[in-house]
Amino acid sequence: MTDIPSQTEAALAAISASATLDALEAQRLETLGKKGWVSLALKTLGGMSPEERTAAAPAIQSARAAIAEALDAKKAALEAAALEEQLARETIDLTLPAQAAPKGSVHPVSQVMDELAEIFADLGFAVATGPEIEDDWHNFTALNMDETHPARAMHDTFYFPDKTADGKDVLLRTHTSPVQIRSMLDQGAPIRIIAPGRVYRSDSDATHTPMFHQVEGLVIDKGIHLGHLKWTLETFFKAFFEREDITLRLRPSYFPFTEPSVEVDVGYSNEGGRRVVGGHGDAPGHAWMEIGGSGMVNARVLAFAGLDPAEWQGFAFGLGIDRIAMLKYGMNDLRAFFDGDPRWLAHYGFSPFDQPTLSAGVGAKA
């Protein structure tokens, strides 16, 4: 029987030299296996006297511990090497393209309508809607344009051959203003609403389409005057364009449904062939651009809408949504808005996650 230290040394050397898990297992059987010499040596301890055992045991125990540790360490090393080899075989070419998920988009008109709703909600305005196919009473008469009014002819109205049950003409609304009438009749006063939506005029050229989008604003309360109108529009445009240098110019004008009537111009400059809103229109390099119509609601309109003009007064305004969308986001062709071309929609459209919020700023930067 050879001595344990040299046997241990030989075993450790063999373990270290094992190249495979199988070879390592053979070493384990030879040492710590049931018939392995370490196991056998441990068994001999049982037959010894306590003195002999005290003398022989430490050497055997320490041999067993050293071999067990060496086996575990070698096994871990061999397994790690095997895994590494396996992973190396599993290498793929990650320059190959991944499957792309299609990216959707929100139309600029919808985005701007959401921006309008967000800004005006902060000023206490609700969003109102009304039918697009209207009768001439709501579209004209109640807005102080009776049948003989010359302004009616200027509206390029689309008519239907039909009449309503009570004999009124049926037409496509030429502006969002009938929503004013409906809202006042429904809700009375005080009222603060905006009414965005589709409107129609029989007009088609480079800058006009027979269908387009307008937003109407209406405030009826006590003591509302032109100064409030001016503030509201200024406040809106500052929030919408996220610029403090927005300058408005009010010009007297005429709309049958307001008195006094005011046309609204905004100062802008030309930068790289694009109109950029901001600054005073009379400043060098700047000019004025018409951006909407407005005024104090005509007393006759209030009366038509069931309100007492002696008690209530307020203002209304109308803006072109497509137009302010173009000014803000840089589109230059109105016709493309209605074409459904995915290339245009992807370029000018918005991520579904660009939900306008006041805290993040209502606009979405490119």
Add this chain to the structure above:
Amino acid sequence: MKFSLTWLKDYLETTASVAEICDGLNAIGLEVEGVEDPAEKLAGFRIAHVLTAARHPDADKLQVLTVDTGDGNPLQVVCGAPNARAGMKGVLGLPGAVVPANGMVLRKSAIRGVESNGMMCSTRELELGDDHEGIIELPDDAPVGVSFADYHGADPVIEVAVTPNRPDCMGVYGIARDLAAKGLGTLKPIAMPAFTAAGTCPVEIRTDDPEGCPAFYGRVVKGVKNGPSPDWLQARLKSAGQRPISLLVDLTNYLMLGFGRPAHAYDLAKLSGAVVARRAKDGEEVLALNEKTYTLDAAMTVIADDNGVHDIAGIMGGEHSGVSEGTTDVLLEIAYFDPARIGATGRKLGLSSDARTRFERGVDPEFLDQGLDLLTGLIVDLAGGSPSEVVRAGSPPSAAKVITFDPGLTLRLGGVEVPEAEQKRILESLGFAVGADWHVTCPLRRHDIEGPADIVEEVVRIHGLDKVASVALPRVEGVARPTATPQQKVERGLRRAAAASGLNEAITWSFLPEWAAEHFVTGNEPPWVLANPISEDMKAMRPSLLPGLLMAAKRNADRGAASSRLFEIGRRYFRASDGLSDEKPTLGIVLAGEKTPRGWQSGKAKPFDAYDAKALALQLLEAAGAPVANLMVMGPDSSGPGAQFHPGQSATLRLGPKTVLARFGMVHPATLKTFDVDGPIAAVELFLDAIPAKKGAAFARPGFTPPALQAVTRDFAFLVPATLAAGDLVRAVQGADKAAITGVRVFDVFAGQGVPEGHKSIAVEVTLQPGETSFKDADLKAIAEKVVAAATKLGAELRG
């Protein structure tokens, strides 16, 4: 409305510059649409003296001139004009100048080998007239070398947009009055040429239609000599864009453009008997001055004599009795017509004219006698003749509106403090009379003034809207309250959910070609078409969002797009029983082209299928808050999805048998053919108005704790008749033990080898959720038996 600065200054004493006048016009509501300054057009044209003229060596019709432009350095110029000769003075365009008539930039050049350093110009080339017979000949005292624009008196022309409520500003004098009120000068009184009227008017004048023509004044002038108008008159009319015709015509136009007062001159020789304002007879005809014949009806007012109609009252004169070169005796008409009648007649005849524009908006009822005298005086002055006395039939409206005004309203409505004295000054300068008690009497010409708000507008527009300060709207306390309605929230959420699913939002026209609408109507209801569509392509209101999206998909395919994934949220338009519309909020989706392109992983390109449409329909209905778990896949039947869809690959999603929330599936090949687009195309339409509103929702969710015990799954494979819908099997299995079964999922469908003819195999995975205690073998066995029993009722047989 266009006018020259000179014309304005005929009536307005002012030192203001053109820029100041334009700013003033804008500020008071007369929007400047453009200013044309001829001095800019004539830059580079100078007065030149022709020193020598000699025949061009190589051209019979050309001459070689030496011209002096005042700097002592005569230039050589080649000229083709027959009247070019030594000693004359003309206008030379120097190199760099742009010829106004054709935009040609002049440059130094050689004409047939002879150097030319500019161009001697004709009247037409400088857009100063029609003459092109030769070059302009200036008087001998014309200062050589001076800019021709300065010499000629270049007169800027201002174009303003006059709003329809201001017919009083449809004449230069009215504009001058407004500018004077603004403080831009002093309004001059109208210069009335003196004349002597003698004898009663030899023509009887009547109004037999006092409603349509309340006042008809007339006067005869005999012995006039018609001919071209003097230069001052021609220049004024031209600045207004009016072509001079003859003195008599030009003077009536001058009255209209200068003072907003249309009048008419008849050739007396062509009239016979009394001249009467009356209703036309139905079917009566008149040949108007525009050389068109109009058929009239009894609702229209005309001016007629014994022989017939001579004038469509207030709109256009007749060809027959119009004045001509040879006219010697004229009857002048100045009348007041009912504005509404003029408008109605003009619309019915489709006839516009400068006179109609003014009459239908309302001319000044106080300017009949003065207007007639002014016209008469000018005629006598320039064309001679002897005028008769005026004859007057009827009388114009004369009751002035008096408004009880509170000057404090200017601040309350206009938002600007204007001292009472200034308010009074403004109103008086516009012709209003302000009583001590603030009873404001309106001038009759201001038909637009109806009440105190109009007075505020007058004060504020003249005082200056720029002086109105911004005042914040009162705010509610705290954070702004939410305002969106449930419907608005659904649409906003859906829009972003659809975009997040990879769809591009489109906006398509509300109107369609009739054929496209026709293809998508339901039942026998014909498409709702416009009476006056702008084109055949935009004629019928859409009964569905799909045709517009299909047309977009076709355009995209034609442009080479590999796919279109489009959605739109908008309305469908239907007739309602009251004759108005029933507009239904809808979401439409069209999936065309490739769902996935060919790929190194995915192989061949794959088209969209009906399950893509179903997945979107369910996902978006869920986003819209619909009770998706309760929906049934039904149809095709009379409630949908409709003939536009593939009958075997489309269905509807319903809540109960009749409430259709959505339709989806593959588009019918016949529809693809009608829309001339390649398939397959999948489509979805969500009927948002049919989705029931959520009731009583609160922020707090119902209480929930994930079950402590683990769920178990069991698989069942059934042999079923080939016609059995998998959904029916799933529903039956689901109902077998409602307490334990929390999920049933089809994971295999197979027909073919090993499956008998007329059958298929459907395999489902059933999820069982234990409650308080774990399932025992006996429990599981009992549930399995219930599942099999439920399936057996549908003719299913458990496979071994």
